[in-house]
Amino acid sequence: MRLAWKLWLENEGKVFGPGPAKLLESVSDSGSLRKAAAELDMSYSKAYWTLRAMEEGLGFALLTRTVGGPSGGGSTLTPEARDLLTRFRAFETEAEISLGTLFAKHFG
């Protein structure tokens, strides 16, 4: 028997979780929301509206659009988005350790 768990953040509805974290990481890697969406097998419009809903719930912007330039423009994470992502991943990592320890205590 093994433990499964999920955690996410809410603020009058879900605002952030593993899916959005993956999407932001993919934007950060590829420099493009369109590429990030494709990589995660999401439609661009779903990725776009997911981000918009998150920004609404969080109260700050997650992406900055860069227009033109040698790479033809794209998206980068705002400092607030980077901060949220870093906190969320650190929180998840420590939660995993902590829940694993408690699981072993009660079910080991």
Add this chain to the structure above:
Amino acid sequence: MRLAWKLWLENEGKVFGPGPAKLLESVSDSGSLRKAAAELDMSYSKAYWTLRAMEEGLGFALLTRTVGGPSGGGSTLTPEARDLLTRFRAFETEAEISLGTLFAKHFG
């Protein structure tokens, strides 16, 4: 912003979680799977098959049927079901404290 989380147990598929825990508690209180299902707004057949699937995954029986007697028969939890339920609730309680502390650390 607040934390939301869910944890459950798996063994080649989900075997136990908050829903089943509530169902077992309700059987324990009412002495009847039929009453427990009604109390949780589940159909009797859904409750019955949920329990059967859990027993399959867990490898032990959860309910003992008592037939006849002054109360007309019903269901009680097996010792293994009581043990699982106790462990799960204790685990959840400690997980809540632990996750709350980590959430405050990273997002407080």
